[in-house]
Amino acid sequence: MKLSQLKINCTTQLQGMYDREEIHSFFYLLCDSFLNYRRFDVSMNHDRLLSKPTIARFDSALARLQAQEPIQYILGCTEFYGLPFQVNKHTLIPRPETEELVDWILSHVQNQGAVLDILDIGTGSGCIAVALAKNLPRASISALDISHKAIALAKENAINNQVSVSFSDQDILDTKSLEKKYDVIVSNPPYVRQQERKAMHTNVLAYEPSNALFVSNEDPLLFYRKIAQLAKVSLKANGWLYFEINEYLSLEMESLLDEIGFMNIEIKNDFRAVPRMIKCQKL
Ligand SMILES: C[S@@+](CC[C@H](N)C(=O)[O-])C[C@H]1O[C@@H](n2cnc3c(N)ncnc32)[C@H](O)[C@@H]1O
Structure with missing residues (x-):
């Protein structure tokens, strides 16, 4: 042929x-x-x-x-923030709005002279941690995920992109305290409510890992609450917490971070003009 x-x-x-x-x-x-x-x-x-x-x-x-399998799983790879990443059924396919989150973080920290300690929670393919490491060569970057199969692939992605990231498999919901103090903690945790399933496409529902996506209708901010509580203790003074968020829950997120005691809370819209990121500071 x-x-x-x-x-x-x-x-x-x-x-x-x-x-x-x-x-x-x-x-x-x-x-x-x-x-x-x-x-x-x-x-x-x-x-x-x-x-x-x-x-x-x-x-x-x-x-x-x-x-209806996503082309990224068929090819076994995709691009994120201009870098090649392997993906498989254990890792979410990195999304363009997450690139915007990385960009937002870099726009704030890139010109700081200090060596930054950064933690990425729920790293999946390692896309956020590896993209930050590539653009912040002096930073010390750690990343964790509950899925050891995701962590195995994230390690390969770090090697292929010639960066050093310290990875661990860890359940953040079962974590009493973080290992050290950080300048920046970032997370794109599971945030899609079960009730939002019906609006989603087969290519996501049938192929992407459901533990990377879904939370209960009753407590959709479960991961954010836990991570923010840990971050309140484990961020250095003036450190920043960044999240990708559910576009329908931005005001609830703002209240949550305010209640936990964070300052300078800012919500940011993505390229579709919907609220998809939030950052706040520990003073
Ligand atoms: C929305 S995905 C984000 C993946 C990647 N950071 C990205 O932006 O493409 C959420 C990630 O959180 C991980 N995760 C789910 N429950 C977790 C838990 N209890 N502790 C740590 N990680 C968890 C999933 O395995 C998944 O990789």
Whole structure:
């Protein structure tokens, strides 16, 4: 089969499920991953005859796309804050709003001369910790997650991006106190209420780890309360706590942090103009 025919097959098999732009983008991502072809190479090699194993790899990927599996899991990788990250079924796929959280943190701390101690809670693929480490070469960065399989992948992501992060598997809800004092604590914990499930797509519900996403309807701020209480003790004076938040619970988050005694609380909107981040300071 020629590459041009494969492109037609890809469109025929996926149309109706994804829009045209998305199908093209999948096709080029698969060509990049399986053939090491950029867009230009694809257009220069339309007549290339593909081997049977290569056709089988494309067929398998198309079947997984038809089953609505995210392309990032099919490829086993994604990009976050301009860096390559491996992902698998034990790790959430990093989201663009989390890149904004990293950017917000960096905009505040990047020009500080001091060596910063930073902790990322619920690190998943390690995306926040590794992106911070890459951009703050003098910082000492730690990260934890309850999933040892996520931590194993996060370690690989740190190695592949040539940064040093101290990882541990730990249940934050069962943690009495943090290991040391930090200048910055950041977390993107589980925050989607069970009641929000019905508005979510199959590609998230069927494939992404539910313990990375969901909390109960009754106590959706469980993780935030626990982390903020720990941070109140374990942040250094003037240290900052940053969270990614549920867009529907920003005011509740503000009240929670205020009750726990944090100052300079600020909510920030993401690129879709919805409140998705909050920061506060321990004075
Ligand atoms: C929303 S995901 C965030 C992953 C990653 N930081 C990101 O931004 O893409 C939440 C993470 O919290 C972890 N987690 C869930 N319960 C936890 C607990 N009790 N203690 C520590 N981590 C937990 C999950 O395994 C998951 O990796």
